[in-house]
Amino acid sequence: MKIACLAGDGIGPEIMAEAKKVLAALDIAGIETADADVGGVAYRNHGHPLPPETLELCKAADAVLFGAVGDPACDNLERHLRPEQAILGLRQALTLFANLRPATMFAGLEDMSALRPEVARQIDLLIVRELNGDVYFGEKAIRTLPDGRRQGFDLMSYAEDEVRRIAHVAFRAAQGRGKRLCSVDKANVLETSQLWRDVVIEVSAEYPDVELSHMYVDNAAMQLVRNPGQFDVVVTGNLFGDILSDQASMCVGSIGLLASASLGETQTAFGTKGLYEPIHGSAPDIAGQGKANPMAMILSLAMLLRHSLGLDAQAARVEAAVAKALADGVKGADLGGSANCAEIGDAVVARL
Amino acid sequence: MKIACLAGDGIGPEIMAEAKKVLAALDIAGIETADADVGGVAYRNHGHPLPPETLELCKAADAVLFGAVGDPACDNLERHLRPEQAILGLRQALTLFANLRPATMFAGLEDMSALRPEVARQIDLLIVRELNGDVYFGEKAIRTLPDGRRQGFDLMSYAEDEVRRIAHVAFRAAQGRGKRLCSVDKANVLETSQLWRDVVIEVSAEYPDVELSHMYVDNAAMQLVRNPGQFDVVVTGNLFGDILSDQASMCVGSIGLLASASLGETQTAFGTKGLYEPIHGSAPDIAGQGKANPMAMILSLAMLLRHSLGLDAQAARVEAAVAKALADGVKGADLGGSANCAEIGDAVVARL
Ligand SMILES: [Mg+2]
Ligand SMILES: [Mg+2]
Numbered sequence: 115m116k117i118a119c120l121a122g123d124g125i126g127p128e129i130m131a132e133a134k135k136v137l138a139a140l141d142i143a144g145i146e147t148a149d150a151d152v153g154g155v156a157y158r159n160h161g162h163p164l165p166p167e168t169l170e171l172c173k174a175a176d177a178v179l180f181g182a183v184g185d186p187a188c189d190n191l192e193r194h195l196r197p198e199q200a201i202l203g204l205r206q207a208l209t210l211f212a213n214l215r216p217a218t219m220f221a222g223l224e225d226m227s228a229l230r231p232e233v234a235r236q237i238d239l240l241i242v243r244e245l246n247g248d249v250y251f252g253e254k255a256i257r258t259l260p261d262g263r264r265q266g267f268d269l270m271s272y273a274e275d276e277v278r279r280i281a282h283v284a285f286r287a288a289q290g291r292g293k294r295l296c297s298v299d300k301a302n303v304l305e306t307s308q309l310w311r312d313v314v315i316e317v318s319a320e321y322p323d324v325e326l327s328h329m330y331v332d333n334a335a336m337q338l339v340r341n342p343g344q345f346d347v348v349v350t351g352n353l354f355g356d357i358l359s360d361q362a363s364m365c366v367g368s369i370g371l372l373a374s375a376s377l378g379e380t381q382t383a384f385g386t387k388g389l390y391e392p393i394h395g396s397a398p399d400i401a402g403q404g405k406a407n408p409m410a411m412i413l414s415l416a417m418l419l420r421h422s423l424g425l426d427a428q429a430a431r432v433e434a435a436v437a438k439a440l441a442d443g444v445k446g447a448d449l450g451g452s453a454n455c456a457e458i459g460d461a462v463v464a465r466l
Numbered sequence: 467m468k469i470a471c472l473a474g475d476g477i478g479p480e481i482m483a484e485a486k487k488v489l490a491a492l493d494i495a496g497i498e499t500a501d502a503d504v505g506g507v508a509y510r511n512h513g514h515p516l517p518p519e520t521l522e523l524c525k526a527a528d529a530v531l532f533g534a535v536g537d538p539a540c541d542n543l544e545r546h547l548r549p550e551q552a553i554l555g556l557r558q559a560l561t562l563f564a565n566l567r568p569a570t571m572f573a574g575l576e577d578m579s580a581l582r583p584e585v586a587r588q589i590d591l592l593i594v595r596e597l598n599g600d601v602y603f604g605e606k607a608i609r610t611l612p613d614g615r616r617q618g619f620d621l622m623s624y625a626e627d628e629v630r631r632i633a634h635v636a637f638r639a640a641q642g643r644g645k646r647l648c649s650v651d652k653a654n655v656l657e658t659s660q661l662w663r664d665v666v667i668e669v670s671a672e673y674p675d676v677e678l679s680h681m682y683v684d685n686a687a688m689q690l691v692r693n694p695g696q697f698d699v700v701v702t703g704n705l706f707g708d709i710l711s712d713q714a715s716m717c718v719g720s721i722g723l724l725a726s727a728s729l730g731e732t733q734t735a736f737g738t739k740g741l742y743e744p745i746h747g748s749a750p751d752i753a754g755q756g757k758a759n760p761m762a763m764i765l766s767l768a769m770l771l772r773h774s775l776g777l778d779a780q781a782a783r784v785e786a787a788v789a790k791a792l793a794d795g796v797k798g799a800d801l802g803g804s805a806n807c808a809e810i811g812d813a814v815v816a817r818l
Contacts (some may be wrong), residue, residue: 119470230690233580249601249622254657259625266661267623271570274616300705305606309618335687335709340580353652357687357709364688 115145115384115423116368117327119176120152120168123197124396125406125455126181132408132459133179133415136435137461139351140419140428152394153197154185158197163188169207176382177422178204178389179415182396192405201391205245210376210389211276212283213243213355217342217362217372220440228338228365236343237366240291242284245376247276248306250352269308270297270306272351277313283377283386284349285321292346294325296335298354301350310351328340338362363393370448373413375421383426404454407446409436412462435465467736467775468491470503470527472520474653475549476748478533478760484760484811485767488787491815492719492771492780500527505549505748506537515540515552517655521559528734529774530556530741531767534748550643553743557597562728562741564635565707566769569694569714572792575801581691587720588695592643594636595707596735598730599628600658605629609805622658624703626648629665633737635729637673642778645676650686650706683710687704690714715745720744722800725765727773736776742766756760756806759798761777761788764814787817 123129129416140247150156151167157163163183172178183197189345193199219227219237227234252269259265281297290296297314299307311328318326329337331354337344338358342365350358363372372393380387392410400406413436420429444461445451454460473482477737486499502520507517515535524530534557535549543549549668556562564620569577579586581633604621611617640647643713650668651659651777663680670678681689683706689696690710694717715724724745732739744762752758772781796813797803 121513228582228585229580229727230582250655252619256661263625263627264657264661264665265625266658267621268656268658269619270622273611273616300708303602304618304620305608306618306620307614313616332709332712333712337714339691339713340719347677355654357684360684361687361691361713364691367692388605448659 115173116146117147118172118178118420120178120180121149121150122153122183122396123155124182124183126153126183126396126400126438127401128313128404128455129392129406129408129411131356132413132455133374135411135459136432136466137415140387142428144164144283144418152180152200153183155275156200157188157191157197159194159394163197164203169203172204172208172246176384176387177418178208179418180391181411182340182392182394182434184396184398194335202230204389205328206388207377208378208380208389210378211244211246212280212376214287214375214421215241215243215363215372215393217241217366219366219369220437222441222443223368226449227365229365230369233341233343234365234367236341239345239362240287240347241355241359241362242280242287242347242349244276244280244351244358247272248352251456270304272306272399273382273386274309274313277310279379280349283312283315285317287298288347289321289323290420293323294327294346296327296329296345296348298329298331298350300346301328301333302330314349333359335361338365357427370407370446371409371413373410373417375414375417377421382422385397385422388418388422404456405447406455407448408455408459409446412436412459421456431466432462435462436466468527468533468584469497469499469531469770470524471501472530472532472535472546473497473501474505474535475507476534476746476750476753477506478535478748479670479764480533480754481744481755481758482533482809485552485763488784488814488818489767489809491818492783494777496669496778501809504532504552505535506540507550508552509540509543509547515547515549516545516555521555524556528736528739530560530769531770532743533763534744534746536748536750538750556727556741560732560739560741562670562729562730563596563598564632564729565597566713566727566729566773567593567594567595567715567745569718571718572723572735574788574793575720578801579717580719581717585693585695586719588693591694591697591723592639592699592709592712593618593707593714594632594699594701595635595711596628596632596703598704599624600704617664623728624658624662626661626665629662632701633666635670636699637669637676639675639724641673642701642772643677646679646698648679648681648697648700649650650681650683650700650702650710652683653704666701686710687713690717720801722759722798723761723765725762725769727769729773737774740770740774742770745767756808757799758807759800760807760811761798762765764811783818784814
């Protein structure tokens, strides 16, 4: 089982070091890791944010553990050389089409949420967002109409195979959780959504153990405020997923703790090939000072163990150790605590 | 000044009666009201949910005060004869393109919100949503691609004149409030949004007293959870407005208190012609029992006084009386109180 470790820029290296510490402590037989440069550091060392050797390593690996990219010193580079392009390049090269964003409230952190503690405490959901289609990738332009008016347009669309593959990812994720899947669309108005709904219902026949429901996106935005605890797994398109996953993150409040996965179609011997990264950025302002909170990175490792390596029990062990550390008051500066990066990593290892 | 009063179905007549009571108590010189049937009751009396005589009355009026439509007895009618079609017909006939949805937290009702009281207490915003364009009204279909796959598609678009007229409504609304306007789009990905943003910036030159900002829709969904008190007026397109206005309503919690306005291009001698209605429905289950809370209807009247009749001071007087009644504990069953419909109307009148 090969994991490509791409620490990247800013706080990337320090949080990656703690994730590796946790991985080593799990002492799983047959795991190999290999490092490669990505982002601004890759540009400086190799002239490109995603050098060929990094890409080859990722292609050969079963999973990619990704820190963060982004470096103010690179802001004046041409767009294709900027650090952020590395993640887009990886998504494309590895054909990653499914973005998984868990939003979970950890005990003791209810104060981080703008929601009432009794509402926030219930949050334990996973948003599965389609990443390659929808109105973000359709034909688009600003054009001049025959009558001289300017018009902006973007074509929203989904084809049935695009919906089918993300639906399978979502149903499988639901099987590994609470076995409830809510598909979010706007089928009362949009034909794209009507096809989405039709195909999700077709796919549901293969997952009789998962309870499927449907919700309009405006209602979903309401329900995420009123009672986010009602959701287990949510599956939706690229645009609605962009909005709802950010809303759900904010419902939790502690953005610094949130992990994510991007999965593709490639099956490894152990699961689905994917890329795993914290949703926070490279935080150049605190880089190299040991102040970063590595928990989102460690939770990204847990997702990697679950989805790419089929090691559910080990994943749950890591997540429980993080929850225990938080419950014991081990908090980084982002949570109002004083633990530094290595101390947090050690605290998680001690609770494995 | 002529107001067409369309009480409609279910609780419509009882809440309309209380709004008229308030209007009478204001004793404004020169106001005439006229009633007409709409919705299920209109279908039963005239064979159509929006009879020609109702439409003519609305066309001749300066404003339309609308109760609610919807009647389970009409569920089996052909679509064009269903009560809900009346509101679509009125929007079209009166060319209403701007939907105004205030979300305001009234003192004493913080417990209705899932947000922490200190967060919820700050909510006092107005969402201005474009109602006639965007991906809801573009070319759309489910088609079979040349390779045999089914595809759903919907064309998102805005032309500059469509953006310009909603921007003017929003800037004018901001002038009447806190003079801050936040335009919500997704201009980093969508060309429709880029044109939207360009035109809003062009229009802003005519409103130097209003501070304009821009926000991406995913961030807006986050900020409505984290700190909804930061917003004064928000302007956005049809799809994003659909999502965000419902989310904002839920942030307030007490949906039964929310009013709305739909404005068109027609200027009356006193303001902008429009249609005003509570966002709650006809609630057939409690109709005719005097249990309905007429506050959203009364607040809709206040919006009518402000936007169509130019009577800002009277509008503020009505809103203050509603707030006072709530602060004094006058609450309907929907808010956990015991005041009936007429008692609530009387309580508001007593506090004018
Ligand atoms: Mg987003
Ligand atoms: Mg809606």
